[in-house]
Amino acid sequence: MASDHTRSAILAAAERLYADRGFGDVTLRDIVAEANVNLAAVNYHFGSKDELIAELFVTRSLATNRERLNELKAAEEAGGGRASIEAIMHALVGPTLRGCLGPDREGSTAARFMIRASIESVPPIRRIKNREVDHLRKFVAAMRRSLPGRDDAELYWGLHFALAMSHHTIREKERLTKLSEGQCDLNDVNAIVERVVTVSVMALTGGEPAKKAPARSMAPPYGRLTRQDL
Amino acid sequence: MASDHTRSAILAAAERLYADRGFGDVTLRDIVAEANVNLAAVNYHFGSKDELIAELFVTRSLATNRERLNELKAAEEAGGGRASIEAIMHALVGPTLRGCLGPDREGSTAARFMIRASIESVPPIRRIKNREVDHLRKFVAAMRRSLPGRDDAELYWGLHFALAMSHHTIREKERLTKLSEGQCDLNDVNAIVERVVTVSVMALTGGEPAKKAPARSMAPPYGRLTRQDL
DNA sequence: TTGCATTTCAAACGCGTGTATGAAACTATC
DNA sequence: GATAGTTTCATACACGCGTTTGAAATGCAA
Numbered sequence: 416m417a418s419d420h421t422r423s424a425i426l427a428a429a430e431r432l433y434a435d436r437g438f439g440d441v442t443l444r445d446i447v448a449e450a451n452v453n454l455a456a457v458n459y460h461f462g463s464k465d466e467l468i469a470e471l472f473v474t475r476s477l478a479t480n481r482e483r484l485n486e487l488k489a490a491e492e493a494g495g496g497r498a499s500i501e502a503i504m505h506a507l508v509g510p511t512l513r514g515c516l517g518p519d520r521e522g523s524t525a526a527r528f529m530i531r532a533s534i535e536s537v538p539p540i541r542r543i544k545n546r547e548v549d550h551l552r553k554f555v556a557a558m559r560r561s562l563p564g565r566d567d568a569e570l571y572w573g574l575h576f577a578l579a580m581s582h583h584t585i586r587e588k589e590r591l592t593k594l595s596e597g598q599c600d601l602n603d604v605n606a607i608v609e610r611v612v613t614v615s616v617m618a619l620t621g622g623e624p625a626k627k628a629p630a631r632s633m634a635p636p637y638g639r640l641t642r643q644d645l
Numbered sequence: 646m647a648s649d650h651t652r653s654a655i656l657a658a659a660e661r662l663y664a665d666r667g668f669g670d671v672t673l674r675d676i677v678a679e680a681n682v683n684l685a686a687v688n689y690h691f692g693s694k695d696e697l698i699a700e701l702f703v704t705r706s707l708a709t710n711r712e713r714l715n716e717l718k719a720a721e722e723a724g725g726g727r728a729s730i731e732a733i734m735h736a737l738v739g740p741t742l743r744g745c746l747g748p749d750r751e752g753s754t755a756a757r758f759m760i761r762a763s764i765e766s767v768p769p770i771r772r773i774k775n776r777e778v779d780h781l782r783k784f785v786a787a788m789r790r791s792l793p794g795r796d797d798a799e800l801y802w803g804l805h806f807a808l809a810m811s812h813h814t815i816r817e818k819e820r821l822t823k824l825s826e827g828q829c830d831l832n833d834v835n836a837i838v839e840r841v842v843t844v845s846v847m848a849l850t851g852g853e854p855a856k857k858a859p860a861r862s863m864a865p866p867y868g869r870l871t872r873q874d875l
Numbered sequence: 876t877t878g879c880a881t882t883t884c885a886a887a888c889g890c891g892t893g894t895a896t897g898a899a900a901c902t903a904t905c
Numbered sequence: 906g907a908t909a910g911t912t913t914c915a916t917a918c919a920c921g922c923g924t925t926t927g928a929a930a931t932g933c934a935a
Binding site: 876877878879880881882883884885886887888889890891892893894895896897898899900901902903904905 | 906907908909910911912913914915916917918919920921922923924925926927928929930931932933934935
Binding site for chain 4: 421452453454455459460557
């Protein structure tokens with residue numbers, strides 16, 4: 416057991432370097448140099464480079480998931496077991512967006528690391544992401560409670576688009592700034608969250624203010640929908 | 646000059662392998678084995694591995710961009726210089742979605758390659774993508790003509806979200822299928838295009854059927870907007 | 876056929892990587 | 906303070922990679 420000093424120094428240095436320069440060109444030697452520890456320490460404490468990356472990513476995404484679920488649970492309790500669809504989407508995209516776009520929170524290293532993880536998609540991280548389905552299903556369940564009668568496929572598409580907008584905003588933050596020549600304010604995180612939530616809710620409810628709308632409303636003007644369940 | 650046989654065999658083999666297995670674990674040796682040419686041929690004909698990848702990507706994305714602009718031009722001419730916002734978004738996301746999700750088009754190798762390029766984000770490709778700004782600006786210009794008086798930032802956000810949804814759908818195709826347990830039909834490309842267009846238009850017009858709406862309508866319920874231009 | 880330029884080829888180079896080794900330095904328990 | 910277990914360290918290994926080399930083969934004009 417002992418001090419753990421080396422172990423956490425490696426974790427901190429690795430996260431910092433990965434956040435700054437991406438997974439592609441950060442070697443174990445870079446990491447141990449930054450952490451002032453011996454090269455062999457990585458394999459001693461983590462087993463392999465991939466396991467080090469996995470541990471970093473698991474830690475951070477567990478934290479985000481916990482935050483999301485807390486927000487969801489709070490919203491459902493406040494609504495007597497049924498949260499508004501706005502609140503649900505807010506809980507879904509808020510923590511991630513705040514974490515990755517927000518101002519320095521613990522030096523924002525964690526945030527920048529998660530951005531990299533979302534951009535570069537290295538094998539150990541991809542493996543973990545594929546097990547995130549269960550977590551998302553909890554949101555689908557909440558959405559089902561909030562919008563009863565709505566087709567399940569519609570719920571999945573709404574969730575999918577919400578994640579699309581928030582992840583893409585994180586990934587392409589720089590590009591959007593450049594494209595819009597600074598006209599899109601990427602610093603006001605709350606405004607961005609509201610923007611994403613608003614569009615997501617519109618996608619799910621078809622533009623109406625989202626008060627228990629009758630049923631499927633996002634049906635495209637033409638072109639068939641899913642035909643699974645006729 | 647000569648036969649070009651070797652050159653094109655390399656291009657074809659590389660695209661096929663990258664499409665199937667990703668950039669991460671395809672080596673030059675894999676490629677030349679698949680193409681039945683000598684290892685040194687790659688450097689002789691392309692200069693380096695990165696330039697080979699770049700040539701592949703440039704070729705394919707030029708084709709997509711051309712397709713997009715053709716669709717846009719056709720829509721603008723049909724509307725007397727002003728296309729409907731639906732048509733513009735359609736031209737923006739249609740070609741990419743059809744190319745990457747559609748059924749076999751020339752063996753769909755090109756499509757799968759572009760999916761990889763959008764997922765893995767390898768340096769030479771990233772460099773090229775960063776020069777795509779000019780191309781997107783043409784769409785912003787068309788949007789400005791279609792929705793005059795609308796805040797520029799709103800147009801950028803709308804374009805951004807449209808790209809978000811189409812790219813994310815391509816990237817996470819498998820995950821969405823798994824999450825929804827097949828309830829989201831990822832095979833009906835036209836329906837997906839309509840879905841993305843519909844939501845994009847709602848994001849831009851605020852849910853109204855998009856007939857030259859007065860002005861900014863996607864303003865979030867609370868939270869400030871951009872403050873650049875006061 | 877000769878001569879020159881282009882293209883192919885087998886082989887090797889050089890480098891950087893993640894990982895393994897085995898001894899040395901600690902730390903804690905008795 | 907001896908001993909067993911844990912952690913650090915310098916060093917080396919083995920391998921795969923993109924790239925280079927220089928000679929052989931090929932194509933083509935005169």
